[in-house]
Amino acid sequence: MSNAPQHVIPPYGVAIQSAISEGKLPQMKALLAKRDPSKAEPADLRSAYEQLVKEVARLERH
Template sequence: MSNAQHVIPPYGVAIQSAISEGKLPQMKALLAKRDPSKNEPKELHHAYEQLAKEVARLERH
């Protein structure tokens, strides 16, 4: 039996927090820590995509 659990890594929470607080420097720091060579859980991949979109949106303004 597989004990598969859908757990968002702690930095997933940090990503959501940075987005909700609108902290651009923190968002950029989190993006810089992303390792694209690693296989990310789907939830984390989605969080990073949201983060990148929010950074782009804030930088346009």
């Protein structure tokens, strides 16, 4: 086994990436609605949410 640190993606991040890659706007909006801004988020999950917000905005412009 390798001693290299592994990048762990929270399970919720997988759902976000899946919704983005499949272009499912309703699912993206549902994921954003479930976000709890009062809770601390790991940096990679916060980044996934930021990407999700950008993708929702892009799809709504079209």
